[in-house]
Amino acid sequence: MSMKGKFRNFFGIEDEEYEIIEEEVEQENKPQRRSERKDDKANVVSLKSVQKSAKMVLFEPRSFNEVQDIADHIVNRRSVVINLQRVDTQQARQIIDFMSGTVYAVSGHIKKLGSQTFLCTPENIEISGNITEIMEETDPEQRW
Structure with missing residues (x-):
């Protein structure tokens, strides 16, 4: 045994x-x-932020009517550089106000790159660093 x-x-x-x-x-x-x-379920990873390639779109709007096209790119998770040299000051302010709301809605960021140039990014893009601008003697109405 x-x-x-x-x-x-x-x-x-x-x-x-x-x-x-x-x-x-x-x-x-x-x-x-x-x-x-x-x-x-605790191990599920969202692939929403994964893209095949990141794109950046450049815009030079000529009127406020083009702002919807710009906002669509932000909603589709693309970075946008906006050059506002071709619009008057009032329309430029309206465009920036609209884009600020759009960027806020997607938890993104908006950054001023130059006197009339802005970078708008969705939440999946991180912006680091600053660009300083030497303020020339210009009309206060032209600054924003």
């Missing part, structure tokens, strides 16, 4: 009880299938 058999006989453990205990241990050690895991 083996050592296990002597041990079972000494303590009065029958074979049936021993097999039940072994099955429970085997089930605990068996790896769970993917569908049986409870924490599967």
Whole structure:
């Protein structure tokens, strides 16, 4: 008789009880299938921010009517550089106000690059650094 058999006989453990205990241990050690895991949802990674290639779009609007096209690019997660030299000051302010709202809606950023040039980015693009501008003696109405 083996050592296990002597041990079972000494303590009065029958074979049936021993097999039940072994099955429970085997089930605990068996790896769970993917569908049986409870924490599967915690391991889900959003691929919304993954793109094949990042694009930057350059715009020189001539009127406020073009601002919707610019905003569509931001909503589609593309960076946009806007040059406002071809519009008057009032329309330029309206464009920047509209774009500020659009950028805020997508949790993005807007940054002034020059006197009439702005960079608008969606949330998946990080902007670092600053561009300083030497303010010339210009009409205060021209600054914004």
